Amino acid sequence: MKRHALLAALLGSSILQAAPVFAQSRDPAAPAPGQSQPQPLPMPPPIAAPKDVPFPGTMTVHVDATDLDRHIMTIHQTIPVPADAAEKGEMVLLFPMWVPGDHSPTGVIRQFAGLNVRDGGKTVTWTRDVVDVAAFHVPVTKGSHTLDIDFKLLTPVSDNEGRVVMTPTIVNVQWNQVSLYPAGYFTRQIHVTPSLTLPHGWTYGTALRPQGTTHAAGSGDATTFQSVTYNTLVDSPLYGGRYGKRVEIDDHDGPPVYLDLFADKPESLAATPEQIEAHRNLVRQATLTFGSHHYDHYDFLLALTDELGGIGLEHHRSSENSADPGYFTKWDHTFPERDLLAHEYTHSWNGKYRRPADLWAPNFNTPERDSLLWVYEGQTQFWGNVLAARSGLVTKQQGFDALAEAAAGYDQVAGRTWRPLQDTTNDPTIAQRSVQSWRSFQRSEDYYVEGQLVWLDADSLIRQLSHDTKSIDDFAKAFFGTNDGSYVVSPYRFEDVVAALNAVQPYDWAKFLRDRLDHTGVHAPLDGLARDGWRLVFTDKPSSFAKALDSGRHAMGERYSLGLIVGHDGTIKQSIWGSPAFDAGLTRDEKILAVNGETFSGEGLTDAITSAHAPGAGPITLVIKDGTHIRTVSIPYHGGLRYPSLERIPNTPDRLSTLYAPRH
Missing domain, CATH: 1.10.390.10 (Neutral Protease Domain 2)
Incomplete structure (x- = not known):
């Protein structure tokens, strides 16, 4: 047999012999015969479900909101230890996560820091729950009566970190951010006496009512409020300010x-x-x-x-x-x-x-x-x-x-x-x-x-x-x-x-x-608009509402024409899906550098939209900056300026005016 024929025969033989091997190959991650697969560890015991029974005793929470320069609130709490917790040897404290009105778990647990727990003057070692990171396990004994708790709320120093709640002139205290509460109880069954220290001379506003007069406390003024349920406390935020007025x-x-x-x-x-x-x-x-x-x-x-x-x-x-x-x-x-x-x-x-x-x-x-x-x-x-x-x-x-x-x-x-x-x-x-x-x-x-x-x-x-x-x-x-x-x-x-x-x-x-x-x-x-005697129309003049809205958000709204909302500096804040701008590939956070060959301005963009509405006009040309990339786009839009308005439908009842009329 010639060499090439022998090689071909050998290769053919190899292929034929290898085929069953490929067919029978197994996933490398699959276990070998008799080899066990990993199984999940059991979950830790669940946090005690809340029961509709009274919590024994009254918690206290004091907030010092005077550290304006560093945006830090300092909190001291006392929490009674229920007898059953002392018997069990553990008490679980919760940081509120599901805040009413937010409709989601928005609790600022990331801002919570410096937790120190003392039982009878002795510091005890707490542990965070490995599943529920807003739950803290605190060891207690049969001799435990009250826990003393200290921690800090490290509020955002800029809006890049979250909502700013401390400024040189205003403080916003939301009690769910500055308190822990015991697991195992409906919060309407937990009573608490809140108090607060604000910078000296500041006033405050809240649905809480003071228990006594405000008094000097260090560099600030302290107020103790009437005891309420924990539900009511969380539902009663406070504004404090250097410049305040009550009417x-x-x-x-x-x-x-x-x-x-x-x-x-x-x-x-x-x-x-x-x-x-x-x-x-x-x-x-x-x-x-x-x-x-x-x-x-x-x-x-x-x-x-x-x-x-x-x-x-x-x-x-x-x-x-x-x-x-x-x-x-x-x-x-x-x-x-x-x-x-x-x-x-x-x-x-x-x-x-x-x-x-x-x-x-x-x-x-x-x-x-x-x-x-x-x-x-x-x-x-x-x-x-x-x-x-x-x-x-x-x-x-x-x-x-x-x-x-x-x-x-x-x-x-x-x-x-x-x-x-x-x-x-x-x-x-x-x-x-x-x-x-x-x-x-x-x-x-x-x-x-x-x-x-x-x-x-x-x-x-x-x-x-x-x-x-x-x-x-x-x-x-x-x-x-x-x-x-x-x-x-x-x-x-x-x-x-x-x-x-x-x-x-x-x-x-x-x-x-x-x-x-x-x-x-x-x-x-x-x-509903039609039944009320009105219909939605578009004109080439924005309403005073649209003008004021754009002024307040420092932008110009051309969403019904080009499909853009653009900041005064040319940054695209929104590109509307399916609009001419969308079809041209424009997205949010890109920047318009030029319009029809002229440096970007709001007036220039409006003029370009108006000019493109004329018979025979060409497309609107934009120079776009996307990070370090520059490109030119043409938008073949010729529909002119479009701003929404309501127009009466003739010979129909004006029910909308009736709806908006004052009641007597």
Whole structure:
């Protein structure tokens, strides 16, 4: 046999012999015959489930919030040791993680530091739970009576680390961030006496009430507050400030209501009588709408600041709010943010008193479920917009313009083609309000504003079916107005919402709601506008609301033309999925350097959009900087400037004006 023939025969033989080997080969990670596979270790014993029994004794918590330069709060607590814990030899302390109003586990455990625990003056060694990192196991003995606990809250020194809560002039104390509590009990069964030291001469605002007078304590002033349940403590945050002012805004026919103002500079506190009266009208209009109170007193905490982190957070007898320093002094320009107080105030009824049953939890470390946020937040968003107009915090036209922005913006959300509104109620846990590359396609917490549109739709249908004898106001009184004066939580389920709607106006409300919650589609639920006698249109002139909104966010909104929201420096803040900008490959955080051959300016971009609308005009050309890369893009858009507005439908009832009109 020739050499090449012999080689071919040998190779052929090898291949034939090797084939069964390849067929029988096994995964290298698979065990050999008789070899055991690893198995998971058993989980440690679970943390004791909360029980609805009284916690023996009263905790204390003292917060020293005077270290403004280093942004550090120093905390001292005493916690009684229950007899059963002493018998068992261990007590478990929890750092709150599921904070009401955040709808997700947002507890700032990463800022918690310096924990020291003493039993009878002797330091004891604690251990963190290996599964639940917000739980601390503390050894105790049969002779243990009280634990002394010290730790620090290392609050963010800049907004790169999180929300800033300590500035040279304002401090925001959220008690869930500065306290531990014992596992094994409903938090409504744990009593606590809180106290606080603020810099000398500062004032404070909170729903808590002092137990005595404030007294000097070192370099600050200390106040001890009346004992409350731990539930109430967490629900009663505090603002302290160098420049503060308290104004009573109730109408004297109900419980006292206060506007507690704090500012970076004292001149921001200069509110006119007419401005204060608009806030007083908010209390009146809410009372007329809901027909009840679910607080014995209420405090609007309002920080007028560029330095404290932004916030709008509801509580039963107070709310935490922040606004532009010019909230009062630039009244004609700050109206887009004035529905915030109306929104958070509405939560005293919707979200705090009436609360979704799956959002109520026995303590602050039990996971919440958010399935009904389209009621909790969606209807509150609806009432925030309406009550702001009814009270005069905004004009009716400004309220209409805000509604036009909401309708247009959510009609443009491409994500609705794959993700139903109901699924967005999971977003607080999924995204926790982190930045999203393509929010218009991913969707976010759309249950707020799209929820508002669903409730506008429901109101218009109630009015139409009842021949304008009933409205959502009747639902509000029936659903939120029960047990006047009580602030014991009244949970509700989907079936309860449907039953309350049917009691106002019989209809297949279950189908109405599920159709809007569970189905995907192209357009937002805008039927309510048409029933109310209005329609969404676009013009080439922005409303005063749109102008003020852009000014407040230091951007220009061209989302309905090019599909961009652009910062004043040319940085793209949003590129709308499916828009001309999207089709050209533009994304957020890129920077526009030039428009049609000229250095970027907002006016230049507007002019380019206008010019491209002319017959025969060419594309809009942009020079884009993406990190270290430069590219030129052409956008063949010729539709001109487009800004949303509401337009009356001739020969139809104007139900929208009726909805926004003040109640008497």
